[in-house]
Amino acid sequence: MIKIKSHQHLASKLENNGLKTNKNYLLELIEKLDEDVELALSNHNHQAATLLMSQILLIESELDSIEGRLDVLSNMIV
Secondary structure (H helix, E strand, O other): OHHHHHHHHHHHHHHHHHHHHHHHHHHHHHHHHHHHHHHHHHOOOHHHHHHHHHHHHHHHHHHHHHHHHHHHHHHHHO
């Protein structure tokens, strides 16, 4: 039983680390997309800006999902 529990603990820690990596990557991606939105708007390309903003919203939704999973994992790892 202890061995199973330690494997579950290790799996949870690995998943936690992977989610944190994904979260950081997505945050960087949002920053770059924000810059692209500003560039599109400065070039009066509102259609491109709208498409980029919709991508940002999708990524933010994924970030919310990752945050929820990280909360669950933090309770499991303790």
